[in-house]
Amino acid sequence: MKTIFAVLAFLSGTAFAADTAPAKPIPVITPGKVIIPFEKMRRPWGELISLDLATRTGKFRSESNDEVISFTVMPYAELLHHATLGDLQDFRVGERAIFRLHVNEKEEWVWLTYIQDEMNMMNGHKEYFYVDQSDAAAGKMTCTWANFDMSFVREKNVVIETDKDTRFWKAGQPAKFSDIKTGDKLRTKTHGIGKGKTRVAWEVFLDDESLLKFQTEQKAVHSKRILEEGAPGYVDASKGTELTLTLFNEGEEQIKRLKGGSTVRVAPAGVDRKPTATPITGKVTSLGKNGRQAQVTLALDASAEKFQPAGIARLWVAEK
Numbered sequence: 440m441k442t443i444f445a446v447l448a449f450l451s452g453t454a455f456a457a458d459t460a461p462a463k464p465i466p467v468i469t470p471g472k473v474i475i476p477f478e479k480m481r482r483p484w485g486e487l488i489s490l491d492l493a494t495r496t497g498k499f500r501s502e503s504n505d506e507v508i509s510f511t512v513m514p515y516a517e518l519l520h521h522a523t524l525g526d527l528q529d530f531r532v533g534e535r536a537i538f539r540l541h542v543n544e545k546e547e548w549v550w551l552t553y554i555q556d557e558m559n560m561m562n563g564h565k566e567y568f569y570v571d572q573s574d575a576a577a578g579k580m581t582c583t584w585a586n587f588d589m590s591f592v593r594e595k596n597v598v599i600e601t602d603k604d605t606r607f608w609k610a611g612q613p614a615k616f617s618d619i620k621t622g623d624k625l626r627t628k629t630h631g632i633g634k635g636k637t638r639v640a641w642e643v644f645l646d647d648e649s650l651l652k653f654q655t656e657q658k659a660v661h662s663k664r665i666l667e668e669g670a671p672g673y674v675d676a677s678k679g680t681e682l683t684l685t686l687f688n689e690g691e692e693q694i695k696r697l698k699g700g701s702t703v704r705v706a707p708a709g710v711d712r713k714p715t716a717t718p719i720t721g722k723v724t725s726l727g728k729n730g731r732q733a734q735v736t737l738a739l740d741a742s743a744e745k746f747q748p749a750g751i752a753r754l755w756v757a758e759k
Contacts, residue, residue, distance in 0.1 A: 471749025
């Protein structure tokens with residue numbers, strides 16, 4: 440009997456200990472580290488109001504309550520435009536997108552780790568606007584927002600407005616409103632009107648081919664930009680002529696050229712991610728992964744003193 444009571448006491452104590460185990464701490468955004476606190480985030484739909492490319496800050500209006508929210512773009516933020524990677528200058532004022540926010544040390548929702556445009560969201564989730572009604576005279580469509588086989592319906596009675604600036608695309612070529620039929624499935628790039636959830640289309644894609652054409656064009660724009668401006672990243676450590684960087688995944692066009700012994704050029708950069716000094720040449724001594732990012736250690740041809748830990752850098756791989 441004593442043995443039974445002892446076992447019950449032990450099990451009770453174990454259960455109590457499990458119930459009172461401390462919660463896992465939520466990661467905190469820290470300068471110089473690529474951290475995305477998925478455990479504590481907000482992802483509102485909003486209308487972009489302003490962008491400052493020099494400070495990488497901006498404002499958007501939340502569609503849910505018309506609140507104007509200021510944000511600061513983290514250096515490693517994913518800026519998803521035309522359904523692929525982009526940068527701040529790709530986004531247009533008025534554009535509707537999802538803004539992923541996290542809190543700062545004052546519990547203010549200001550740190551931004553992605554802007555996902557409407558094209559990217561719908562393409563990534565394999566979702567469409569299915570046309571229930573179309574009114575060419577009013578330039579409006581009423582749609583059901585659902586996935587590719589309509590097994591999941593996100594929203595019904597979605598009204599998409601068009602105007603003189605709206606462009607329509609079919610088979611990758613210009614089309615017109617009259618090409619849209621009931622039952623068609625569309626994707627769009629839309630903007631707001633300064634209040635509420637009104638959608639006005641800049642682009643209407645009547646098929647996947649048309650959206651993918653835009654995506655392909657954006658990929659070429661981004662690739663060219665990274666090759667010219669260098670792969671961005673954080674400075675992890677600098678000592679003597681040794682420099683260690685964490686390169687953000689957006690710099691893939693440079694990163695995929697890296698290997699041990701590769702000759703590179705690297706420069707410190709400012710808040711706007713533009714170089715602040717003449718690039719220094721060096722060679723790759725080690726290369727690895729750091730989550731979704733790449734970590735590279737370089738042996739430079741000169742002192743690394745201009746590179747401050749937690750600062751920003753740009754890296755170019757020398758052409759063969």
